[in-house]
Amino acid sequence: MPSRVLTWDELLGSAQASAVHLEMRDSYAVDVENGPFANWRAGTRLDPEDRASWWRPWHSLISDTTGRGVVVRRARIVSEPVSEYTRFLHHGTLKNIIAGEQVRWLPRRQASDIPLPGNDFWLIDNRLVRWNHFTGEGSPADGEMNEDPSTAKLCADAFEAVWSRGIPHDQYEIR
Template identity: 65%
Template sequence: MPSSAPKFTELMAGCTRSAVHLEMRDVYSVDSERQQFEAWRQGFRHDLADRASWWRPWLDLIQDTVARGVVVRRARIVSEPVSEYIRFEHSGTFTNIAAGEQVRWLPRRRASDIALPGNDFWLFDSRIIRWNHFTGDGGSAGQDLSDDPAAAKLCAAAFDEVWARAVPHEQYEIHQ
């Protein structure tokens, strides 16, 4: 796609049916989450009753997208026992659920025979991919957009297989 490709919020705004996100790393160290992770390590936990304190504007975007009838799903492939970062993600996922996102977890050992893309991705309406690239320690290394039909087909098939095997967030128990 051209360098004038739409921003993430524009991709979500243009989405009409589905937005799926596959996460395959055990550690992320992106700027937007680093402070939240450190606060969690110091004992902070989101208050279920204090929605205003949750991660904004992300959750507003999800809530608005779901309200338009778009199904937003996230699947996370995780090693077990899980990393400290995955425990952090798991503890705050109730906010994603409250915003309307569906989230499932797949232990990595159950993903061994799934053909997976080499990078995390968002797939919009089964046709536009936003590849997320990371450094070895989980820092952001940028994003690329693709509308290649073969890549979109791979992403859709991989996500669907992961989703079918994964455990809904409410049922997934963290193994330490």
Template identity: 55%
Template sequence: MSPSAARIDELLKATVRTAVHLEMRDGYTQNDTALDAWRAGHRADPGDRTSWWRPWLDVIAEAVARGVEIRRARIVSTPPSEYIRYEYDVTFPNVAAGEQVRWLPRRDASLISLPGNDFWLFDDRLVRWGHFNGDGDSLGGELTDDPAAVALAARAFDDVWTRAVPHDQFTF
């Protein structure tokens, strides 16, 4: 399926039970204005929801309200890259929207068989691989329902999840 057909928000809207997301890069889009603001010292105020709530979080909250369990795991290098420090600081909105988020230091992932790309797995039946260039810019995605790909993604995510630390308990 073409990358344009693999929009994550559309896939989440069609999800019935579970959506899991594994992130394994130490950096993503480096020319993000929110990252630039963070570098300049801006920090979102958790008490001022209107300042950090965004449409993506509506998609998450709506899915969770329908009973979809959404889990995100991040494998990160330690000490962390600047981007991962930023990502950690801006994760509280995801949690507020209903996502469960865990972090796994890369050194603790050595014995896990991992696919070569980040992914979303929807309802244990559909994988959306994420493709990125070397700077972390998205090159789109690729959908597959191949049973071997689904099994690899499910097994990898479960292995990471069981070793990872919940967001509110994780420190670098």
């Protein structure tokens, strides 16, 4: 197991073929009074044509990663009716897609029989897991790296099960 948590640049830079991300929370801590979520709540909507207003280093990293031929997929398990934060995520997912990610959504009720790990994760090339730990309030906590083959298999199997049932972003209707 790596002794330190890799930076996002190191993690995605190490990907040769695939990088998958499974998200399972209905909300993540955000400042509800300031920033993108607050702006969205106030009615501001993404203008795909005004790339300078929303493009961030993360989008460049994803674009660079997919530009090397790495397939980047993100799946989100969501409760329905969705939370306000999930509505915000759905609206902003266009940014991920423009950067090169493929994104699918799976209603939580359709995931009940899928063996899932206890935390959100990134899986690189079916070998390296980066756990994303969060506090109870949804704030990021320490990440953790794991290279155990059985852990990687658990994550790969869970992700593929979610992905196969997931609804492509452009077809998922917020409920």
